[in-house]
Amino acid sequence: MYLFTTENNSNPLQATAAWLYHLHYFTRLMLLILTLVTGTGNGAFTQTFEGKPLASHPRILLLKGEEETIRKTIASDPAWEKLHQTLIAQCDRFIKEEPIQRIQIGRRLLDKSRELLRRVFYLAYAYRVSGEEKYMKRAEKEMLAVAGFSDWNPSHFLDVAEMTLGMAIGYDWLYQDLPQSSREIIKEAILKKGIEPSLDTRYSSWLKASHNWNQVCNAGMAYGALAIYEDEPQLAERIIKRSLESIQRPLQDYLPDGAYPEGYSYWAYGTSFQVLFISAIEKALGNTSGMPENAGFLKTAGYLQHMTGPSGECFNYSDSGLEGKLQPAMFWFAQKVKDPSLLWVERQRLATQEATLPTDNRLLPAVLLWGAGTQLKDIRPPKQQVWVGQGKNPVALMRTSWTDPAAIYVGLKAGSPAVNHGHMDVGSFVMEAQGVRWAMDFGMQSYESLESKGVRLWDGGQHSQRWQIFRYSNFTHNTLTVNDSLQRVNGYAAITTHGTQPSFLFATTDITALYADQLTKAQRGVAIVEQQYVLVQDEIETANDSCTIRWTMLTPAAVQKIEANKAYLVKDGKKLTIHVQKPAGVRLKTWRTYPPNSYDAPNPGTVIIGFEVKMPQKAKETLEVLLIPEGADTYVRKSENSLINWARK
Structure with a gap:
């Protein structure tokens, strides 16, 4: 580069033109240098x-x-x-x-x-x-x-x-x-x-x-x-x-x-x-x-x-x-x-x-x-039929098939109500068979429908109004309730064991911490047996006081008939039997899902089915419930082993 000059231009107009040309060149060069230094501009190499x-x-x-x-x-x-x-x-x-x-x-x-x-x-x-x-x-x-x-x-x-x-x-x-x-x-x-x-x-x-x-x-x-x-x-x-x-x-x-x-x-x-x-x-x-x-x-x-x-x-x-x-x-x-x-x-x-x-x-x-x-045509079904994840809110997920729309599917929820957006649903499960969701979860209610009525939705303390919302407490989830009490907000449960043998897909969780001072042991296992039916098994030990244990399952199905320890559910032309094998003498019953508070969402077409067991202090009990799709009766076993032995199958 050379500096502009007019020394050799005797014609004033030519000299002026040359001066303007070099000024333009110099200005562009300075702008380029400024761009490179400051990182401004739109070029791929200037930013x-x-x-x-x-x-x-x-x-x-x-x-x-x-x-x-x-x-x-x-x-x-x-x-x-x-x-x-x-x-x-x-x-x-x-x-x-x-x-x-x-x-x-x-x-x-x-x-x-x-x-x-x-x-x-x-x-x-x-x-x-x-x-x-x-x-x-x-x-x-x-x-x-x-x-x-x-x-x-x-x-x-x-x-x-x-x-x-x-x-x-x-x-x-x-x-x-x-x-x-x-x-x-x-x-x-x-x-x-x-x-x-x-x-x-x-x-x-x-x-x-x-x-x-x-x-x-x-x-x-x-x-x-x-x-x-x-x-x-x-x-x-x-x-x-x-x-x-x-x-x-x-x-x-x-x-x-x-x-x-x-x-x-x-x-x-x-x-x-x-x-x-x-x-x-x-x-x-x-x-x-x-x-x-x-x-x-x-x-x-x-x-x-x-x-x-x-x-x-x-x-x-x-x-x-x-x-x-x-x-x-x-x-x-x-x-x-x-x-x-x-x-x-x-x-x-x-x-x-x-x-x-x-x-x-x-x-x-x-x-x-x-x-x-x-x-898309090259995508193949997954090979894994059981998935378990630990962490803040552990879950276990299992199914009998990825390609059969009538397959059995079970999800088991552990974790804690204290997580963000959590419910008192520790130990809860969902279950599908024959294309029907038999055991369900309400899920969320619209936040605005609650906030607009003054509900303190985001206070997660043990005595928060959040747990008075019908859909959010353990009373309406497929888990256990002890003495009509809420689960402990700060309780936590991991998935303790799981199995992937096709004849016995299972997962277990220890939910004792959710019932502190009431129970000294509360463990739950959920299994798909012989690819045919589902077993939900609870092992419970009481503390220093007697307790009433409530086992519940929320369902969108119609309860066609109850015979003591058996109930017959119908939905979309399909049938499911709930059979309580343990303890003896249990009588199944239903609870309405009509919302108790003016701010609760309606829950049409649903019902809670379950039973209650009274236990004295320092006692042990096993609850064993079968969920049997139509046609699977011939595969049902009389009773399963203790949860500690499930992993040895």
Whole structure:
């Protein structure tokens, strides 16, 4: 390079032109140097995070050119084509609807945040895969509407997190085609209404949590930071590094085996956002966190898979819904651990022609992002029929078949009521046979239906109002109740043993701590015997006082008849017999599920069946109950051994 000069230019006009040319050259050079030093600009090699190049937009989840893999996947299988067309059809419906409005329900704006994420994710996907401008224009309209909200409700920070994540995807994916004026408005909203409130200690307690709030909020903030990185590099790097550190906390909850403490529905929430976070970090920055190497986290796909029964319904303990749903995150896990059998349940949900794909799932496009290249026809059923996970809230899950819709399925819940979203359900179980859920769980009640009536839902103390909610106490779960008392909130039970022999699939748990000062021993075992029927066995020892032990099972079936120690249940034309083999002289009875409080949800079509046993002080008793599907009577054994001997079978 040489400095400009006019010495050799006798013509003043030529001299001026030369001077302007070199000034222009010099200015461009200085701007280039400034860009390299400060890390601003949009080039792939001018943006760095910890020395690693940061891609230009789009940089979140789906890089430039990766749409072609998705197009090839769609063309490879009718099930993938159906999913793609479902997404496109939903986008066409969005175009006809009014933009989202800021209508808060109680303490939450969350339904609006989730709808923004759903609309923008779908529309941005449709634009990138189809190229049709109408989808980009509609996503822009939605984002501008939300950018105009007064705030995104930081007092309930999940609302901010999901809104920010949706806005970040739209801003990043559509960046090159959005008008500059719209980019500025959306960027400013992400910064001021999304990221900056997370720096306020009034709204950031989730940084130290280990439950789903941590996963969702860190994902939302990281997406916002990645989206606007070039404009706020120092702040963005601070947010990303903060998230990388904080989000390690919930990863510990998956140890040692992958059982998610908060149950099925919150796995679908917390784990999905954890995967969104990891996937974005891997794509944009490279794997800087080491998170996917967490052994418990990588095992959690097995937990989720086994949590679904042959009926398609999930084991809905704690604050969970009953419906099993297509889980986009499972496609990420299958790719990550290179185990296509993890997608057996998801394959069935995708490939069933009669099934309606869940367009209420705001993360549905991620199925094609993480499942791209997967050949659905090549997926084989899992080999494992028993899955056991220890940890904060241990479970045991077992079945007789993955391919027979009439298979027997049992889920046994251990753990503690003290976990986030926990119920007093320790020792509870669900059971299916012949495609019918015979032993069920109510699952959650809508939070707003309780909060709006002043219920102190989130106080988890022993005497909290939470345990007066009909669906939440041990009285309505398939477990034991002693002297009409609640289980101990701080009690904990592990899965003590389990077995995988086809003739005797079983798991046991010691639930004594849930009945402290009442019982000196309370152990429960659940087994599938000879692939034909289910055995529930309890071994109990009383303390210094006499006790009344209540054994209960919640069912959606009709109780056709009770004959002393036998009851006959009917549902959907199928039959099940409940037979109490021990103790002798037991008489089965039923209890209504009519809610006792004005704030309780109704429970139509359900009944509790069970029995009571009175025990003197310092006594021992065994309760042995058989659940026998129609036609399995000839396989029933007279009695089983003590639980301590089950492992020796």
